[in-house]
Amino acid sequence: MRAALIQLTVSDDPAANLAVTQARIAEAAAGGAGFVLTPECSNILSSNRTHQRAVLRQEEDDPTLAALRKQAAGLGIWLLIGSLGVLTQDADGRFANRSLLIGPDGAVAARYDKIHMFDVNVSETEVYRESAAYRPGAQAVVAETPFAKIGMTVCYDVRFPHLYRRLAKAGAQILTVPAAFNHITGAAHWETLLRARAIETGCFVLAPAQTGLHPEAHGPGTRRTYGHSLAIAPWGEVLADAGTAPGVTFVDLDLDQVAKARARVPSLSHDREFDAP
Numbered sequence: 001m002r003a004a005l006i007q008l009t010v011s012d013d014p015a016a017n018l019a020v021t022q023a024r025i026a027e028a029a030a031g032g033a034g035f036v037l038t039p040e041c042s043n044i045l046s047s048n049r050t051h052q053r054a055v056l057r058q059e060e061d062d063p064t065l066a067a068l069r070k071q072a073a074g075l076g077i078w079l080l081i082g083s084l085g086v087l088t089q090d091a092d093g094r095f096a097n098r099s100l101l102i103g104p105d106g107a108v109a110a111r112y113d114k115i116h117m118f119d120v121n122v123s124e125t126e127v128y129r130e131s132a133a134y135r136p137g138a139q140a141v142v143a144e145t146p147f148a149k150i151g152m153t154v155c156y157d158v159r160f161p162h163l164y165r166r167l168a169k170a171g172a173q174i175l176t177v178p179a180a181f182n183h184i185t186g187a188a189h190w191e192t193l194l195r196a197r198a199i200e201t202g203c204f205v206l207a208p209a210q211t212g213l214h215p216e217a218h219g220p221g222t223r224r225t226y227g228h229s230l231a232i233a234p235w236g237e238v239l240a241d242a243g244t245a246p247g248v249t250f251v252d253l254d255l256d257q258v259a260k261a262r263a264r265v266p267s268l269s270h271d272r273e274f275d276a277p
Contacts (some may be wrong), residue, residue, distance in 0.1 A: 042083065153177050
């Protein structure tokens with residue numbers, strides 16, 4: 001299976017972002033990728049909640065999703081839309097940060113709402129409260145495809161190894177970690193965390209990322225993401241690193257490596273019960 005990681009620098013304009021994303025998906029398919037992955041927040045990155053509420057839609061009405069479903073069917077590819085911001089019916093009005101796996105028939109094969117919210121003080125000037133606008137999901141997801149079982153996660157989830165262990169034990173062979181990783185924490189932790197999740201589980205880890213400074217017509221436009229979309233092998237080797245430029249990065253996956261890595265160090269079968277401190 002040839003996979004393609006799409007690296008984007010999205011703005012707060014979903015229509016403009018869609019045009020760029022579709023061009024990259026077409027490029028990926030032309031390069032032979034049967035599994036194409038986009039980053040977290042593929043439809044919008046915005047610090048303005050009022051603007052988000054004005055342009056976001058329910059999943060069934062979302063124009064980005066409709067267009068990408070049609071494109072996936074036209075190209076005959078599996079497409080992981082890393083995540084979309086979508087409206088929900090929640091009484092508190094919060095959005096969902098939703099990852100969607102689209103099959104080559106254009107249907108939604110699986111959906112996952114990001115469980116862990118990025119509520120952190122990165123520095124004195126960079127404070128994030130994702131939970132103020134997005135409600136957390138509550139369901140882990142392993143999606144069945146003809147080529148692999150896929151454990152779906154999003155960005156900040158990567159700091160919670162128990163989630164990935166659960167996914168691997170449920171059969172996942174590929175873990176997806178689409179992200180809009182902060183440039184400060186990315187430089188410090190991104191590669192290390194992704195390699196750790198691969199090594200601990202014996203899975204491939206595919207992590208398409210946002211990169212650069214994100215323009216906002218309705219906000220300060222000061223958010224910067226780290227880039228470096230990564231593909232990691234089950235033994236922990238970095239197979240591909242996209243650097244910091246937007247574009248498409250290809251990687252060929254040999255799923256036999258999953259079984260080989262787990263046979264060498266079968267730690268998934270070595271859990272023991274123990275008393276909490």
